[in-house]
Amino acid sequence: MTDTMISQMSKMQNIMPEELLISIDKIYLEHLRKASRSAAGAELDEVCLIEFIKFFRLATTFPLSKIQISREIDLVWHAAILETKQYRNLNETLNNGNFLDHSVLDSESGLKYHSIDAEQDDFDVVLNYFHQFGEFTKNSLEFWPQARKICERNLINCSNLNKILSAAIDDALNSGKL
C-alpha cells in the first residue's frame, strides 16, 4: 500500500457516512439504494442506507462490539454481500480492508447481530454510535433496536436519549475515560 493510499484511508476514518457514499461504486450504490428502498420504503430509503454504512463502519472497526441491527439493515447487508466483488471493495474502501463477515450459523456471530439483549451491551453500542456519528434522529432511531429498547424501557423520547448520551460522554471526558 502506498503512502498516498494510507493517507487517504486515514482521512476517510474521520469522514461522516453521508460523505462516504461518493466513494462507493455508482452501480453498486444504486443496488444498495434499491435494497434500502425495498427494505425501508421510499420515505426512509436514504436514512436506511446511511444507517447501514454506520453499522458497517462500527461493526468492522469494533469487531467485539455486540451490535444488534434492525431487519431493514440486515436486508441491505444481504443485498450488499450478493455482489461479492463490490462487497470486497466496500470493505477495502470503507474499512481499511477489514472484512465484515455475515453469519447466522456461527453461534457467536448469530448471537452478536441478532439476539443479544443485555442492557450493558445496548448502552455500549448506543453510546458509541452517538460518540462516532452524533445524535440519533427520529428516523435513524428506527434502525437501531438497542436505542429503541433504551427509549421504550425508560419511557424517554429521542431528544431525551440524545441529552442522556451527551451527558454520558461529558461524564467520560470529565472522569478521564476519553
Added chain:
Amino acid sequence: MKAWISLPLAVLTGLLAACGKDDESKQKANDEQKTIKPSDLTSNNEAMLRVKDPSDCGYSNSKLRDND
C-alpha cells in the same frame, strides 16, 4: 473513527433518574400553569370557555343564564 468508550450501566441509570426528575418537575410546573383559578375568569371570557364545570368558578348555570 474515535476510540470505543465503555461506561458502567450505572452512569445511564443515574442520568435517566436525573432526566426523569427533570421531566417530573417540568410536568408539575405545567400542571400548575394549566390550573384555572376563579379569579382568572372574571376578566377572561376565553378562559371561561375552557372550564368544564362553571360551578367550579363560583357560578351556577342559572346565574350565568340570569346574567345573559
